[in-house]
Amino acid sequence: MIRGIADELVLIDAVQERAVGEVMDLNHGLSFVRPMKIVSGSYSDLAGCGVVVIAAGASQKPGETRLALLARNAAIFREIVTQVVRHNPGGIILVATNPVDILTHISLKETGYDPARIIGSGTILDTSRFRFLLGQYYGVDARSVHAYIVGEHGDSEIPLWSLATIGGVRLQEFAPLAHKAYDRAAMENLFHAVRDAAYEIIKRKGATYYAIGLGLVSIIEAILGGHRSVLSVSTLMSGQYDIDDVCLSLPCVVGARGIEEVLTLNISPEEARGLQQSADTLKSTYASLIQQKEP
Ligand SMILES: NC(=O)c1ccc[n+]([C@@H]2O[C@H](COP(=O)([O-])OP(=O)(O)OC[C@H]3O[C@@H](n4cnc5c(N)ncnc54)[C@H](O)[C@@H]3O)[C@@H](O)[C@H]2O)c1
Numbered sequence: 001m002i003r004g005i006a007d008e009l010v011l012i013d014a015v016q017e018r019a020v021g022e023v024m025d026l027n028h029g030l031s032f033v034r035p036m037k038i039v040s041g042s043y044s045d046l047a048g049c050g051v052v053v054i055a056a057g058a059s060q061k062p063g064e065t066r067l068a069l070l071a072r073n074a075a076i077f078r079e080i081v082t083q084v085v086r087h088n089p090g091g092i093i094l095v096a097t098n099p100v101d102i103l104t105h106i107s108l109k110e111t112g113y114d115p116a117r118i119i120g121s122g123t124i125l126d127t128s129r130f131r132f133l134l135g136q137y138y139g140v141d142a143r144s145v146h147a148y149i150v151g152e153h154g155d156s157e158i159p160l161w162s163l164a165t166i167g168g169v170r171l172q173e174f175a176p177l178a179h180k181a182y183d184r185a186a187m188e189n190l191f192h193a194v195r196d197a198a199y200e201i202i203k204r205k206g207a208t209y210y211a212i213g214l215g216l217v218s219i220i221e222a223i224l225g226g227h228r229s230v231l232s233v234s235t236l237m238s239g240q241y242d243i244d245d246v247c248l249s250l251p252c253v254v255g256a257r258g259i260e261e262v263l264t265l266n267i268s269p270e271e272a273r274g275l276q277q278s279a280d281t282l283k284s285t286y287a288s289l290i291q292q293k294e295p
Contacts, residue, residue, distance in 0.1 A: 001026060004034035005221050010041045010049070014056065043083040049091050051220050052084050054107075057097040070285070071292050073097060074106050081107045092223055092258045095234075096121045096216060100153045101282050102289065104234045105247040116258040120234025122249030123149040124215040125208075126157055127232045129194045137190060138178040140166055148232045149194060151248050151278030158274035159191045162267050219254060226256035230263065240264045241272045243279040246286065 001009065009026075013019040019040035026038050039045070046052055058076060060069050077097070084093060093111075095104045095118065104120030111118065126149035128142075135142035147164035151157045166174045175182040193200075201208045222229035231254050237243040240250060240262055253261040267275075 008037040010045045043087045046088040049088050051092050053094045055096040077103050078110050081110050085111050093118045101234045101247045115236040122153050122234030123232045125212050129197050133190050151275050152282050156278040156281040222254040228253050228255040235259045241275050246279050246283050
């Protein structure tokens with residue numbers, strides 16, 4: 001809405017009154033931005049939508065295991081994607097609900113879509129957190145930092161130090177320009193702050209909203225504008241770094257057709273091993289989900 005990238009926005013929620021309330025709140029800001037139509041609706045209103053963002057999800061019940069919650073969210077997802085595909089078969093689906101890599105994979109299996117058309121928000125947010133913290137540490141604009149977090153959006157994600165640059169300059173060479181020595185331990189701590197950021201925010205305010213919202217907008221903008229932006233998002237692996245049949249994040253070219261290319265960059269052997277371990281973690285979660293009898 002603020003960026004003026006869409007002509008129309010439809011909000012759908014199982015609790016319809018919530019969608020109505022959100023729409024009222026958004027519409028009351030329309031006098032400050034470019035005109036557009038914002039409505040609450042049902043799945044049939046999705047016909048012709050360019051991008052459908054799925055951020056619906058159940059939250060953990062007291063005593064519920066993560067796997068049981070995942071099984072519940074997987075069931076919700078199967079129901080939602082079926083409806084989305086029925087009413088909007090030509091669109092692109094952007095998944096944000098957690099665990100995002102697993103739910104992206106389930107959406108792919110359920111719809112049988114070309115993997116290019118189902119995108120998980122993946123590590124778009126983690127990469128942005130990484131760039132912000134590196135920018136803060138070296139005293140530069142976060143937009144001048146190029147660095148990626150890849151793998152799972154979660155505990156097994158990994159930073160690609162070998163490709164991290166500021167203004168095209170490797171961190172080791174940039175450090176003296178910022179009057180610092182390159183400090184590996186400080187960099188490790190910085191990555192831990194990225195990886196654990198969601199826990200820190202949820203502890204304080206219950207959920208994360210703003211940065212993920214901006215991350216989703218950057219993906220949608222790349223699709224609707226056909227920008228071919230390089231973004232770290234979750235997609236189905238097909239042999240990259242010897243990884244197959246699992247969804248995780250790598251830098252991808254995102255444009256009008258969704259994921260137009262998955263970039264296999266020249267990373268270090270240690271990073272490739274980290275990525276493979278992250279893939280194994282996701283594979284075993286996916287396998288236990290499939291084995292578990294869903295409620
Ligand atoms: N990928 C990321 O980086 C990222 C970042 C932030 C949040 N998230 C995830 O996004 C999800 C939503 O977070 P939130 O804070 O907005 O939660 P929330 O509880 O505020 O909103 C979830 C909404 O989903 C709706 N819902 C539940 N079942 C539904 C169904 N079957 N059909 C339609 N709507 C349904 C609920 O009514 C609720 O309004 C969570 O899974 C959260 O972990 C992901």
